[in-house]
Amino acid sequence: MKQIKRLMGIDPWKITANEIEKDDRRLQESLTSIGNGYMGMRGNFSETYSADHHQGTYVAGVWFPDKTRVGWWKNGYPEYFGKAINALDFAKVRIFVDKKEVDLATAPVENFDMALDMKNGVLTYRYTIYGVRVTVERFFSVATRELAVFKFSFENVDGELHSVRVQSFINANVRNEDSNYEENFWEIYENGTTENGSYLISQTVPNPFGVEQFTLLAQQNYLGDFDLTDQKFVDGAVVDTLDEILPFSETLTLEKRVTVLTSRDYEDLAAMTDASVALADSLSDVSYQELFDAQTESWTQRWEIADVQIDGSDEAQQGIRFNLFQLFSTYYGEDERLNIGPKGFTGEKYGGATYWDTEAYAVPLYLALADTNVTKNLLKYRHNQLDGAIHNAQQQGLAGALYPMVTFTGVECHNEWEITFEEIHRNGAIPYAIYNYTNYTGDETYLAHEGLEVLVEVARFWADRVHYSKRNDKYMIHGVTGPNEYENNINNNWYTNTLAAWVLRYTAESLTKFPRPDLAVNDAELAKWAEIVEKMYYPKDAELGIFVQHDGYLDKDLTPVAELDPSNLPLNQNWSWDKILRSPYIKQADVLQGIYFFGDNYTLEEKKRNFDFYEPMTVHESSLSPSIHSILAAELGYDEKAVEMYERTARLDLDNYNNDTADGLHITSMTGSWLAIVQGFAQMKTWNGKLSFAPFLPKAWDGYAFHINYRGRLLKVSVAEKVTLELLKGQAIDLEVYGEKVNLQDKVILAVQ
Known part of the structure; x- marks a missing residue:
């Protein structure tokens, strides 16, 4: 049962109030x-x-x-x-x-x-x-x-x-x-x-x-x-x-x-x-x-271009527009020295610096709703800070580049160990953004130049960070925190291992396509990367048919969230950190984050088994969580769950779902409402450079419509009693709708399936 606090009035284009909320003035200020x-x-x-x-x-x-310097400061900690x-x-x-x-x-x-x-x-x-x-x-x-x-x-x-x-x-x-x-x-x-x-x-x-x-x-x-x-x-x-x-x-x-x-x-x-x-x-x-x-x-x-029009629900309409408004108030790509802070201009929590949220969640939205230079500036931001990332890896005695969890300059400036040097999966999200840009736009020039310079150094980090288990004849990664921050210092996080192997493979493939002798990647190094990819360890459970979040996860007391007394939620405001870490509860998509990233690699049945197992264990206390679950639920035909998760991500701040909006808005996760509609309800996919849709219409809505920029074209997608695809700018394009090939030259109208 959701617990919300709705201070502001419902209006499709406005956020309104008729009184000064003296008991919740901070929340009203954020909104x-x-x-x-x-x-x-x-x-x-x-x-x-x-x-x-x-x-x-x-x-x-x-x-x-x-000035804060933690009392247990050790070598390798940021200053x-x-x-x-x-x-x-x-x-x-x-x-x-x-x-x-x-x-x-x-x-x-x-x-x-x-x-x-x-x-x-x-x-x-x-x-x-x-x-x-x-x-x-x-x-x-x-x-x-x-x-x-x-x-x-x-x-x-x-x-x-x-x-x-x-x-x-x-x-x-x-x-x-x-x-x-x-x-x-x-x-x-x-x-x-x-x-x-x-x-x-x-x-x-x-x-x-x-x-x-x-x-x-x-x-x-x-x-x-x-x-x-x-x-x-x-x-x-x-x-x-x-x-x-x-x-x-x-x-x-x-x-x-x-x-x-x-x-x-x-x-x-x-x-x-x-x-x-x-x-x-x-x-x-x-x-x-x-x-x-x-x-x-x-x-x-x-x-x-950016507006998403929703008919039949002013709440949903207000939610998506509020999120887009705050995103574009924070960042519109004019300055490659800047990135998207998780609180934007709305508060100080999280330091206001750059997180992996940008690459994982913001890049897809800006690719579709803004000029490609906006996304390219986000990529350049990381390339400009490559020296800082190399410094971070050296601080840990490792090769290559470790991009920071929190930064303004490229040098890590977050002094919590379990976040800073265990949550290293962000070092896969940054290469993924390079792939995402290249795959979405079809433009390989960035990959061939600045992109490969980043990829090679990140690959060198992963090749040094893994270790070989003789007993298992596998490469493993110990001592990490996955996307689920409610578990620290765990071994073989499936998502982290999957990303590491993917980076090594993608970098090697890119070097084959665009040779870069200046980067000094020799045959022995490439052979090592290939061996790691071949022998990477991925925790699985044959009986359940799932990818295991990490070694030992299935040994926990696997009680679903639905069986918790609601007074325990949110956990992070009611339980001690020790109790949270020992619990089976998942803060946000972890295994499911990897399935979202690499969705074309897994069957629908694999996705279903993993979703059915992990979503009931997830408390969604990260603002990044609902959108991924909404997208996957839509693909699986779980329409009600997809809508539930959309409502949570679209109105996370407007309804103060996690009781923390008074500190500021969740800017980077605001992309989630757009992702849930476009990649979820409309099932837009760009796997392997091919554009496809498979829309459904939520029962409570009369229709929805959005635009996307895609490879020099502007498309409008409308979903109501029919699905209408319009080519507003650019040349004709081949795409798929419900698995059927469509050549879009002007307008195509199809039945909703």
């Missing part, structure tokens, strides 16, 4: 986060809110090394835990009506409502207080990535004359909640005023780890009806004061525009300062409506 790929913030009020909440504003690529940090708080204002401050936690607020409009990326909230109706609109510009816009409107509604004062801040006195708890990260380099505002230049404080110090330059300027009456610097913040008298039945507006530049993009402070001045000047004659229209147009272009 109303916005960003533009360059920067973003949680749904914090700009005004004072003195009750519990989580203030959070973040700039992509700006981070700091956590620090890299963390995304709170940037300057530039949304902050203090509002006074007749000299009474508006504190939205304590003041007599009436008629509150809030809406995040996902169609154009604008958050609006309104309330009435002290005889004034206040409306606040904010957006982070997609058209001008360094720009955040905050518009305040004040309407006199009680017939009295009111004075309104707004104090506008850029505040460097900020801290994180998830790392370096009591430290300030920013020291002021310079502050000053302009004719129409103020600016603050700050730099991250020095650190003992040699991590670069980042500089931010934020400038605030104003348009509207208010007079700028005072400017000062106090307590680490520049503060501008603006005043006006509000007559009866009139509305005053104040537009606060903030531009934020980072040292990541400029050679020196002088260049950054010149760019800030030029940017502010270029925006000075641009109206709010023009900025808003540019924002709407930018989002319209994205939605034209």
Whole structure:
């Protein structure tokens, strides 16, 4: 039985609320986060809110090394835990009506409502207080990535004359909640005023780890009806004061525009300062409506391809759009130095750094919904960090390259051993993304050049990480953590062993196709790889007909989740870690993750036996879990289970399934709702470079439709009473629907099977 907490209203294009959720303000803040790929913030009020909440504003690529060093530090441990940090708080204002401050936690607020409009990326909230109706609109510009816009409107509604004062801040006195708890990260380099505002230049404080110090330059300027009456610097913040008298039945507006530049993009402070001045000047004659229209147009272009239309379920429709909106607010591929943090701009948990989620879950979505260069930039991100991965392997006394579990630079910066150096299966997911890109696009140029450079070093790692068991005449991998993080330090995880052997085989095959003498892979090395592939050990059980998750798993007390008292769930919030590790319960797809990756290698009967065995043991307490189960359930004809898992992944955050969304959204797993529809319900497959579909329609839906980019073509797939395939751009294509060959030249309409 699912346990959900639904704060926000249901609307196909909006996230709405009619009250300030003071007991769940953090959750409400997470759900109303916005960003533009360059920067973003949680749904914090700009005004004072003195009750519990989580203030959070973040700039992509700006981070700091956590001082924490575990007490049991050993050789090979990372020196620090890299963390995304709170940037300057530039949304902050203090509002006074007749000299009474508006504190939205304590003041007599009436008629509150809030809406995040996902169609154009604008958050609006309104309330009435002290005889004034206040409306606040904010957006982070997609058209001008360094720009955040905050518009305040004040309407006199009680017939009295009111004075309104707004104090506008850029505040460097900020801290994180998830790392370096009591430290300030920013020291002021310079502050000053302009004719129409103020600016603050700050730099991250020095650190003992040699991590670069980042500089931010934020400038605030104003348009509207208010007079700028005072400017000062106090307590680490520049503060501008603006005043006006509000007559009866009139509305005053104040537009606060903030531009934020980072040292990541400029050679020196002088260049950054010149760019800030030029940017502010270029925006000075641009109206709010023009900025808003540019924002709407930018989002319209994205939605034209990305939108998934669902008929018959507003809940399902809202879920998929919310996830796509937050994904594209976090990353749209403009900068190959960036990747997709698991919390994006919505929180600090997990450090905000790069995980294997990108390669396993995000790449398929971006391949289909964005220009191929977006995915290629994700691949380049890893290639650019190959030296760091080689360093990580050397730290463990191993050959080749070990890509990090958590990173900003390529060097591992996660200091939990069972995650960092046992969960090495991510070193297979990264090569898999190279294969996925090549297979999906048909473009082999990346594989032949940068791709092989990554593959060879990763293959060398796996060849060194395995060991030979003379007793069994098999190669094995001991001391790992598989995707199921509810078991640590286990031996022969089936998924990890399968990935390792696949990397060795795929790399050897690719070298045969694209010889690279410069990579110095000799015949002896290739022969060793071939021997490992041939003799890799895969735990199996003949009686059950399943792949065994790891040695010893079947010796556990295999009690299904359905027999647990629901009060135990989620396990990670009710059980000790020791109890979880000894239990049979699976956090997310493990064996099933491998079957999903290599689905063309297994029969439907093999998939069924493994799904029927492992899904009942799975608690789905990883945000990455439901989508894989939904996809496989759909392939097996378990339509109700597929829909159940879709609902869980689509509304994981909106309904707070795992009681952890207050910390921030699960950005990378938001791809799961799209995967569940496209690869699950529609059964889109690209096995061996061949595109195929086998759609079904959920009973509660009237229909659904989506677009995909595929090998220079744009296709639309609609599923209702019939299946309609349309070729909107590009040349005719041969594909399969329900196993039958179809030549798609314009439109094909088929019966749903």
